[in-house]
Amino acid sequence: MDAPGFDVDAFLQQPLTARIATSGPTVRPVWFLWEEGAFWILTGPWARLFDRVKGDPNVALVVDECDLATGRVRQVIARGRAELVPFDVPRGRRKLARYLGADEALWDARFLHYLHDDPGGRGTMWLRLVPASFTATDLSYSVAS
Numbered sequence: 001m002d003a004p005g006f007d008v009d010a011f012l013q014q015p016l017t018a019r020i021a022t023s024g025p026t027v028r029p030v031w032f033l034w035e036e037g038a039f040w041i042l043t044g045p046w047a048r049l050f051d052r053v054k055g056d057p058n059v060a061l062v063v064d065e066c067d068l069a070t071g072r073v074r075q076v077i078a079r080g081r082a083e084l085v086p087f088d089v090p091r092g093r094r095k096l097a098r099y100l101g102a103d104e105a106l107w108d109a110r111f112l113h114y115l116h117d118d119p120g121g122r123g124t125m126w127l128r129l130v131p132a133s134f135t136a137t138d139l140s141y142s143v144a145s
Contacts, residue, residue: 004136006074009034011063011136015098018063020127022052032063033095038130039078040091042114044123050084053127057081061129073139078131085126087119 012034020041021027028049033040039061043050053059059082064075092114093104100107104115114124 005138008076008136011074012076016063016065018061021060023056023058026052031095031099033091033098038128040095041127042092042095042124043127044125049127050125053082053084057083059129071141071143073141075137077135078129078133080129080132082127082129085128087124087126089115
């Protein structure tokens with residue numbers, strides 16, 4: 001991979017929305033956590049994503065941003081075989097805090113259930129994607145003053 005011209009890890013630490021595609025094609029927006037060289041996405045038997053990945057683990061994921069005011073346009077594209085792994089609360093808390101803020105008292109109750117309900121009973125899992133293919137591109141442009 002060529003150097004993209006920006007700090008990819010810092011970019012992926014932002015609370016951006018990714019889009020993940022499964023066979024079909026089906027694309028859905030997801031919140032994610034980027035840790036240990038992998039994308040981590042909450043899922044479970046209540047979600048179509050869970051069944052689709054069980055049936056075919058090949059996925060593609062895009063995280064991007066486009067700021068018309070500054071001309072900043074950056075993207076990360078990852079492809080690979082997703083795996084469903086057991087949910088762990090500390091990682092779940094880190095993932096949710098990046099989108100909802102650190103104060104859990106302000107979170108909607110449905111998000112707290114991920115942390116306080118029995119993940120085995122609820123079926124909560126992580127979709128973990130360690131990219132087999134990873135491309136980061138900076139398409140930024142100058143904005144006229």
